[in-house]
Amino acid sequence: MFALRRELKLMFRRLRGLRPQYDTVGRHRIRLPVGSQVLDHKRRFRLYDTALGSIASMIHAKYPDLHAIDIGANVGDTAALIRKSADIPVLCIEGDPLLVPVLLDNSARLGHGIVIEPTFVGLDEQSVDPDLLDDSGRNASLVTAIKENGSLKLRSLQTILSDHPDFANAKLLKTDTEGCDFDILRQSGEFIRHSRPVVYFEYSPHLKPWDPKAGLETIEALIANGYSDFIYYDNYGNLLLHASAQQLGVVADLDDYLSSNHKFGGGVFYFDVCAFHQEDADLATAVRCQGRSIVTASETQVG
Numbered sequence: 001m002f003a004l005r006r007e008l009k010l011m012f013r014r015l016r017g018l019r020p021q022y023d024t025v026g027r028h029r030i031r032l033p034v035g036s037q038v039l040d041h042k043r044r045f046r047l048y049d050t051a052l053g054s055i056a057s058m059i060h061a062k063y064p065d066l067h068a069i070d071i072g073a074n075v076g077d078t079a080a081l082i083r084k085s086a087d088i089p090v091l092c093i094e095g096d097p098l099l100v101p102v103l104l105d106n107s108a109r110l111g112h113g114i115v116i117e118p119t120f121v122g123l124d125e126q127s128v129d130p131d132l133l134d135d136s137g138r139n140a141s142l143v144t145a146i147k148e149n150g151s152l153k154l155r156s157l158q159t160i161l162s163d164h165p166d167f168a169n170a171k172l173l174k175t176d177t178e179g180c181d182f183d184i185l186r187q188s189g190e191f192i193r194h195s196r197p198v199v200y201f202e203y204s205p206h207l208k209p210w211d212p213k214a215g216l217e218t219i220e221a222l223i224a225n226g227y228s229d230f231i232y233y234d235n236y237g238n239l240l241l242h243a244s245a246q247q248l249g250v251v252a253d254l255d256d257y258l259s260s261n262h263k264f265g266g267g268v269f270y271f272d273v274c275a276f277h278q279e280d281a282d283l284a285t286a287v288r289c290q291g292r293s294i295v296t297a298s299e300t301q302v303g
Helices: 002-018 039-045 053-061 077-082 101-108 159-161 183-185 189-195 214-224 250-263 278-302
Strands: 022-025 028-031 068-071 088-094 113-115 173-174 198-203 227-234 239-244 271-277
Touching: 022 039, 022 053, 022 077, 028 077, 028 101, 053 077, 053 173, 053 198, 053 271, 053 278, 068 077, 077 088, 077 173, 077 183, 101 113, 159 189, 173 183, 173 189, 183 189, 183 198, 189 278, 214 227, 214 250, 214 271, 227 278, 239 250, 239 278
Parallel strands: 068 088, 068 173, 088 113, 173 198
Antiparallel strands: 022 028, 198 271, 227 239, 227 271
């Protein structure tokens, strides 16, 4: 009887995951992908997927004409977070053919200023076989889908921006592409050197195990382009630490820590990293202080 109840409970969870789900992000109610686990994560981890909203607000206070680029826009949930406190224009770049219709639907909910580019980001000569996309319709990964003569053509960020010149000087760049983030950032050096945006990206070296040093090389490339401060969050949304460009040893230790989690077991599977150009070192300090204040406030409430 116990086994039957357990099976029925699991079946109910699967069926519930197939129903349309909605989430309130900032000021907006958006539709989630089928099978999304976001609502469960938010119930369990109170800071999950919250940091970028506060970061965008602080950038907007310094740069009132702030424009943002969201690579791997999914269904527009990050765009909603970026627009939590202001109608910041966001270029949403998403190539998953199963997610684009939901993104279009949500863009109407988000209001004026959302621009959609339905493509994947990569080298202009590359292409993707859509049948090989991993987890299409939820968190699509291109890692094993890049093939010659694929039906979906990749476009570089520079090429995309030629079609969207209003975002050529965007001061916030977010990328979350399930394994292609390091490649995209290293390939987008011209834009990064020119615009010097705050860069918020997923740090997941294990998604390309044949290129284990890609994360460190990406950090080093940003430092070479004048980036001075890096704020790390764990995969639950908790502020981990603030490292400077002079602390590459700490950055390397964090990279090894992720590797150890994947090889030997652990609960931290990736980081979110927010990188600041030296011109915005003041923003890095403000973001760090804001993150610490959340913990301090919670400790005060408990006391």
